[in-house]
Amino acid sequence: MKQLNSIRDTDPVYNALTYVIASIALLVTLYPFVYIVAVSFSGSQEIYRGEVYLWPVNPTLEGYRQVLNQKGLWTAYQNTILYTIVGTLFNLVATTIAAYPLSRRSFSGRRFCNFFIAFTMYFSGGLIPTYLLITNLGFYNTRWVMIIPTLLSTFNVMVCRSAFSGIPDEVSESAQIDGASDWKIFSRIAIHLITPTLAVLTLYYAIGHWNNFMTPLLYISEARLMPMQVLLRRVLIQASSELMDIGGSSDDRAAVSIQIRYVTIVVATLPILASYPILQRYFVKGVMLGAVKG
């Protein structure tokens, strides 16, 4: 019987097709990164002549030397790290404190508050009224604008709320009997019970801050406050020559500029790429968290 099954199980065309598709997916996903790294380590003339496809041609660290010596890069990097760390901290504190009351079934304001925040997911004031409000509140060109307006993501609050709801009632009831106030239950017990969810939320918020481009685009004009993403836009897309400080022929300049750009991509994306293998299961978990209780 087993033999019969295994014969029917092997459909060589199907299996081959599966592996082909998976391999294509793998190639298509990874090749751009491989190419970018290869170019970043290649000689500028070879890049200009289009000789780089997979491996660095004429390996050199010249591009890295130039990019890493730029003060503007380090300022931007510091800003991004600052905004990410401080912002995520604020996000976590705010999200957990806001979500906890919503998760308590006996909370009298539950229906109202849930509706109140859910409504904002479907309708909002739009770009202009929000822009006018935030600038009128004096947030323009301040560091706080990167933290306060994006303090709560309603979706994340809901995920956190679901996580808190998953705590058995007996736990909080027995704490109540022992005389604990809601705040104590929250801070001493509930928080510690949802650490996996907190890990996922930390990740999502952190990545949100790291990649945030809209907020600084709209509200920050001073270079000393700029985060990485705005700098990246200038270098990669608007093809600014600010990261170049060499002479040489215009061909030379074009060649170096391409390399500078690819080096910049590597430098900017490195933290995410490096921490990715370790953190990726949290990413995946995050998807399921949102999907299960929704």
Added chain:
Amino acid sequence: MKQTSLYPVQEKPIKKRFVLISVLNRDKYLYAMFLPFLIYYIIFNYIPMTGLVIAFKDFKPGHGIYHGDWVGLKWIIQFFNSPYAYRTIRNTVLISLYQLLFGFPIPILFAVCISEIRQIRFKRIVQTASYLPHFISTVVLVGIIMNFFAINNGIVNNIIEKLGENRINFLINPRWFRTLYVGSGIWSSFGFSSIIYIAAITGIDPSLYEAAKIDGITKFKQVYHITLPMISTTIVILFILQLGRVMSVGFEKVFLMYSPAVYETADVISTYIYRQGIESSSYSFASAVGLFNSLINFSFVYTANRISRMTTQISLW
């Protein structure tokens, strides 16, 4: 033992006011915890909603948002009388539809493939790699597109030239914009989007497959008759949700990718609002267009949700 009487005893209802106060008192810590964030939501979400009134006024800077002359629907009419209304709406809808048409099936296809792979190492590698593009920031993603598809030194054109064809100016030619936009969107999201389908597939009862195998089913038929129907609920929900977002093409990526040369196919409602509002400071006009867009979006999402609820009994609310 409770004393029962022959006649029903009229109990005096507890005054509602006292119940309310005692309940508020019991929950006082919870209210205190939520209060700061209630204020946050009011300030950063609800007050901008009231600010939408400038869509109906003639806003002059210095007069304040709530002052200014009432002009009613003037701005909306102006928008629809301009050639940009048709262009932006058309571009928004087309981009969303292309994303739906090409971008929706691919994660499903990928999920089905991955689920069939028996070698765990290879499977894990492919999956992990496929999530990676999702975490590249929009700026870096567009930066990669701009540099890969550049006319002079882009790798894509280098390969095209090597194959003997002429270089194509991808970034200036309006006809390529949607392809680049949707294609790069698929590249960056197919892996991450497939997660939910893979999870759904692993939830399928294996005995269904076994029963079918005894009847001599082929692999392809297995997918068509078992796998896909069993995850159809997930597929339908996600499809309807995406359909509900057809009028809301995100601002960031288009903004980074477009240039005046490709406005014809690239300019969407959100970027038009940005240019009119932030760059040209036509605050009232841009708010009116934005309000129109928000209302349309809301009704689409609402309708999509109603349909989902009617057909599959599963909905957002």
